Amino acid sequence: MNAQSKVEPSLASAYIAAFADIEGVTKDALGQVGQQKYKYADLGSVIGAIKPVLIRHGLAFTQPCEPSPSGVTVRTVLHHGSGETMDLGSLFVPANKQDAQGFGSALTYARRYALVSAFGVPTEDDDGKAASASVNRQHTAAATIDQAQFEELESLMARSGTTAETICKGYGIAAVAMLPASKFPKLKERLEATAIELERTAA
Template sequence: MEKSNTLSELAKALSKVQGLIRPALKTSENGHLKSKYADLGSVFDACRDALAENGLSVVQMPVTDEPGYIALETMLLHASGEYISSRARVKLQKDDPQGAGSGLTYLRRYSLSAALGIVADDDDDGHAASAPRGPQKAQQAPPRTQTPTRPAQPPTGPVLTSGQAQQLHARLGAILAGTKWDGADKDFAAEVLGFRVGSFTDLTVAEAKKLQDAAEREPKLEAA
């Protein structure tokens, strides 16, 4: 991470921004898994006004990296001239313009969310605000195939650090973009490993490699 010599004004502004940021609404749907996720537009909608009101702006630019990778630099700027910036990269499944575009979009969404602390929430179209209050029978969701959790036993190898888990999350998101698992890396992990994954920090290094290898074999969907 790079930063200006001072950060006091930026820190004050960022503290106010994080108190105003709304959850990013999950308005995009993975048509194959019927699951929703917050796309890049929703993430920007969650923070755009709060940033502008407090003299902050975000610049995201693709940067040169080694062949087969796409990298992005995200810079948070304050009107005082103070700034912080960080770079993230992912390996491309397809080294072509479509693969680069998918990877770059994912990096923009992931990096912006990480920098500002943006979380995602379901979009219920205002139903929660207008629905009558009081005891009601909960509506049952359609039954889903239950995937078991990991068996209660010690890991068979070293587990991922927090940094490695974040890298895995970013890598899977970029590789799976444009596949039927787009925006559903936890569901993909459950399918491959045979158990529900609460956090990627629970996975071993061997399990992480198994996930990445499986993701790289996942076919892209045909454009409509």
């Protein structure tokens, strides 16, 4: 008696099959989200379009975050029912503000575009341009003071009796070296004024 063996699909073959199905699903699911076209679909819409397809093929994904002082790095990992896993790569997005809101926005952005890339969610060129512009703006916003500016602040802090803790608390940063470059001129002016006043009083 010959028994026909059942061959279980591997992660790679399941991923390929799901990838093909997702393309068809997303054209409909993300074709219109409210008054917006699919190229502007949010994270929830992207997940809503790909999740049912992945489940049908015995797949799931996780997106662990990796430590990064100036933004968020998201790694996307594909899991198969057999226990196999596949690393689909990492994406770094800088935080436009060094606070919970800034990092939260960067995390959402990173997760969305990592999924779009990993599973072939259709996007248009305009969306790519918008994404690039957004990342460029975030890079600019996240630019910190250089070494010379840092040393100048250190000198002014000593002259004015201002502590690093005070500056960090006032600007919501972890260290003076992380001060946004755009904030440097105003802080320098304020520290100079304080230093001059202290020196005048001491004299």
